[in-house]
C-alpha cells in the first residue's frame with residue numbers, strides 16, 4: 001500500500017504521449033509584435049512620402065493583425081491562430097470605438113472648462129451680444145430640465161403601459177399592429193417629430209412656441225425607446241414568477257404591478273435613462289417647437305424657451321471666439337448633466353435590488 | 356377546513372392538442388393523493404386544472420366538471436382568482452419572488468391582496484414558516500432575500516408562501532424533484548403534517564415517495580405519443596402498489612413499463 005506504483009509520466013515530465021499540450025507563443029509576444037508594427041509604420045512615416053497620420057495608424061493596426069496571425073499560424077497551428085485573429089479584431093474594434101469617445105471628451109473638457117465659472121451658471125444671455133465675453137446658460141438649463149422632465153412625464157408612463165400591454169396582455173392582431181407602429185416610430189427622424197408638433201400643436205391648434213410643445217416632440221421620440229427597452233426587460237421576467245403570483249390568488253394586474261415590474265425595474269430604469277439622454281441632446285425638434293430665446297422663461301407652458309442644444313447651436317454658429325467658447329462650455333454642461341442623470345438612475349436601480 | 360374535490364369528464368386542451376381525456380376521480384378531504392405515471396401523460400395538466408392555472412397559458416382550455424365541495428370551479432360566475440386563493444399550488448422548481456425578502460415572500464399572497472395589519476402579518480409569517488419547517492433556519496434573517504436560500508429551503512419557503520393564504524387544498528407538482536434526499540425527507544414529513552389541515556394532491560415520479568406519503572394514488576398513462584393521457588387506475592395507495600387491478604399499473608409500479 002505504501003509503495004503504490006504510479007505509472008504514467010511524473011510531474012514535470014516533458015513527454016506528451018497524448019498530445020495534450022500544444023506549442024504556444026509567450027505571453028509578451030503580442031506586445032512585441034505590436035511594438036514592431038508601430039516601429040515599422042513610424043519608419044515608413046519618416047522615410048517614405050506617405051505622410052497621412054490616419055494611413056499610418058491603419059497601417060500599424062493592419063500590420064499587427066497580419067503579423068500576429070501569421071506568427072500564430074506558424075507556431076500554434078490553425079485553431080489557435082483563428083482564435084488570435086478574432087481576439088485581435090475584437091480588441092482593435094474596441095480601441096477604434098473608444099477613440100472618438102475619448103477624443104470628444106478630451107476636446108470638450110479642454111475647450112469648455114475655461115468658461116465654467118459661477119457667472120456662467122447664474123446668468124442668461126439677456127443683452128449680451130455675440131462679441132461680448134459674459135453671458136451664461138441659466139435660461140438654457142432651465143429650459144432643458146423642464147422640457148426633458150415634461151417629456152419624461154408624458155412618455156415614460158405611456159411607454160411603460162404600452163410595453164406591459166404588449167408583453168402581458170397583447171395577443172394576436174392588435175398587439176402585432178401596435179408593435180409594428182412602435183418599430184416605425186423608432187426609425188422616425190427627430191426633425192419629423194418636430195415638424196409634426198410644429199404643424200399640429202404650434203400652428204394648427206395655435207398654441208404657439210413653448211417648452212411644452214418641445215416636450216411633446218421629445219415625448220414622441222422617447223416613447224418607442226421606452227416601449228422597446230421595457231418590453232425586452234419584461235420578457236426576461238420568468239413566467240414562473242407570474243404563475244407563482246396567480247397561484248396565490250393574486251389578480252393578474254396586481255401580479256404585474258407588484259411582482260413583474262419590480263423584477264424588471266433595474267433594466268427598465270436603464271432603458272428610460274438611455275431615452276432621456278438621447279432626447280436631452282436633440283436640437284432639431286426643439287428648434288421647431290421651442291424656438292429659443294436669450295431671456296429667462298421658467299414657464300414651460302407659454303412663450304419661447306431656450307435649451308442647451310439650442311444654445312450650443314446658436315452660439316457655435318457665430319464667428320466670434322467668445323460665442324464659440326460659450327458653446328463649448330454649454331456642451332460640457334450638457335454632457336455632465338446627462339452623466340449625472342445616468343449615475344443617479346443606476347444608483348436608484350441598484351438600491352431597489354435587495355442585497 | 357379541508358375540502359373534497361370531484362372531477363368528472365375532465366378533458367384538457369393546449370390549443371387543438373388534446374392533452375388529457377375524460378378523467379374522473381374523487382379526492383377526499385384531509386387526504387394525500389398522489390398522481391403517478393410516465394412523462395407526458397398529463398399529470399401536471401390535470402393538477403393545474405384543479406385551481407384553474409391551466410387556462411393561464413394561451414389557447415389552453417378545459418372541458419368537464421371540477422367540483423370543490425359541490426361548487427363547480429368552471430361554473431359561470433366562478434372567479435379564477437378566488438379559486439386560486441382556495442386551492443394553493445407549489446411548483447416543481449422553487450420560485451421565490453427575487454425582489455422580496457424571506458418575510459415579504461411568505462406574506463406576498465396576503466399583502467398583494469391588501470392585508471396591511473403588521474401584527475397579523477408578523478404572526479402569519481411565523482406560523483407559516485413553522486408550518487413549513489423552516490422557521491428555525493431563517494428566523495434570524497427574515498429580511499434577507501428569499502433567493503439567497505438553498506434549493507430545499509427555497510422550496511419550503513414556497514410551501515410557507517402557499518399555506519400563508521390559508522387555502523383549503525394544496526397542489527404540489529413534483530415538489531422534491533430538484534432536492535437532495537434530506538430536503539426531500541423534510542418535505543415528505545411536512546406533507547404528512549400538513550395533511551391534518553389541508554387536502555393535498557402531489558405529482559411525483561418517485562414510487563417510494565408516492566407509497567410513503569399518499570393515501571390514494573391515481574395512475575395516468577397514454578397509449579402512444581400524440582394520444583391524450585388517461586386515468587388508468589385510481590385507488591387506495593396500498594392497493595395500487597400491492598395488488599393493482601390493471602396490468603398496466605402493475606407494470607408501471609413494478610418498473611416494467613415500456
Ligand SMILES: Nc1ncnc2c1ncn2[C@@H]1O[C@H](COP(=O)(O)OP(=O)(O)OP(=O)(O)O)[C@@H](O)[C@H]1O
Pocket residue numbers: 369372374392393394395396397398399400401412584
Ligand atoms: N404549454 C404547453 N403547450 C402545449 N402542450 C403542452 C404544454 N404543456 C404540456 N403540453 C403537452 O401536454 C401533454 C401532457 O403534459 P404534462 O406536462 O401534463 O405531462 P406530465 O405528466 O406532467 O409529464 P412530466 O412527468 O414530464 O412532468 C404532453 O404531451 C405535453 O407535451
Ligand SMILES: [Mg+2]
Pocket residue numbers: 398399400528558
Ligand atoms: Mg409535469
